[in-house]
Amino acid sequence: MTTLNGLPAHVLLVHAIVVLLPLASLLLVLSALWPAARRKLAGPNALLSLLVVALVPITTDAGDWLEHRVASTPLIRAHTQLGDTALYVAIPVAVLALAVWWRQREAARTVPASLESPATESVVASPGGPGAAKLATRPAVARRVFLAPASTVVTVVVAVLSVAAAGAAVYDVYRIGDSGAQASWQGQFSPAPVPGGHGG
Template identity: 35%
Template sequence: MASDIMDYSINGLPLHILIVHAVVIVVPVAAIVVLLAAVWRRARRWFGLVTPILGVIAAVLVFVAKEAGEWLKDRLPDSPLIQEHTDLGDTLLPWTIALAVLSIVVHVWYRVVEKRAADDAPSPLVRRIVAIVLAVAAVVVVPAGIITTVIIGESGSRAVWEGSFSDTPLEE
């Protein structure tokens, strides 16, 4: 495993705690962009290459966060909250890979279809079927990816902060 041979820290801070901030922003943004691009022609034109770029960046960030998280887990005392977060963390990468693939397929399909001459383009039936399949895929992948990101983030926050602060201000 890569986490065994790499140092996932920056200036003494675990990379995981830094990169998860990018994950919780980029994954939902990429997901929303992919959904909009899958179902709305104007959004496809606005976003252009941003759609597949964000999808791929989301998957890469999640992969690095997962590897850095494994590295960090090996350096923390074992606890049920950390184990729960680790188990949940393993579920996000498949969703973001699906998001990356979908972002590329949506971009390439519509670029190819929109660039072809009318006599060389797929039939209206094929275009309609592909549009429906891409929209359904987006409607499944996007919410699942966002919800999974939120659940994992909440479990990580709980693992770090539960029992480590006071509900009331401390006396000075």
């Protein structure tokens, strides 16, 4: 993708990353730390995080296209190099968002064997006599899980990793955005009002 509505696509797509990646990071932290939020937000955030991962290479490819169509400066090169790091912070956010969602899904579907359903009862012959019988019970079996949704240790590890990944993503978006603003605007405006300008 190169242009949108006559403008370089990068300058439009970058706004989606600047908004959506920090939003996905915030939702990741909320869903990792707060069970009530996890139940409501884990699924939507998993989808949002995957969308961000898909948008990042589209945005950086559009940025590479634009880089070859503007004057090369150290600020432009620095911004391009920083932009390439966005995928490295978006992927951990998405992986952890998927893990949080999957663990929530498993937790919702897994019930202790004693609570899942009434035990199956069957009548068997009793050695006490031909007319005597007793009830035999077969305990219910809990569903199989893969990401230990009931484990406090795993929950804490996922929460710590989520906070770290979210913090790294937000900081990286800040650095990339700041370098882009520097590349676009440094030396491109007057510190004093120009004659004929608005209010001049």
